Amino acid sequence: MTTDHGECWLCGRPLGRRVEWHHPIPKSRGGRLTVPLHPICHRSIHAVLDNGQLARLRPEPSALRQVPEIDRFVRWVRDKPPDFHAPTRRRK
Template sequence: MICALCGRRLGARVEWHHPVPKAEGGTTTVPVHPICHRAIHASLTNAELAALGDMAALAAHPALASFLRWVADKPPDFHAPTRRAKARGMLIQPPRT
């Protein structure tokens, strides 16, 4: 199975994301890595997710661009803390080790 956000192979843990949040009337779900799921919700509000409407638009969103570049070469079960900046749309990645 493949992550609907980053396109990497999924690992042992899979989470299910509503491209249109349930609070905004969404019913369908797609599989994502836990770290990708946290990045989505750290970067965008439910209203912003509903306005985008699909995973292709979400993956192209500038707020997630640096995250997607950073996570591209990580293994499927990679985990790191996801931090939200004071202003949405500014996802802060952990320092590279």
């Protein structure tokens, strides 16, 4: 089963069975727009950046990819299947 949401906002891979919705500008900072993500991509964003940091970035994937940890993650996950899952570690 595939979704009709197309591709992941962060990594650009086709979406799989599970889709999570992310606010590029956090709701707590007035964001209303949501974008579709793989669960692993969503968890990776929040493992690296808090809401304050997200609010200071431009609300587009290219801005997130300028963060070294997120860029490294996107390069690592780009060849994985849409429903790939792995544990996500929080930044220390």
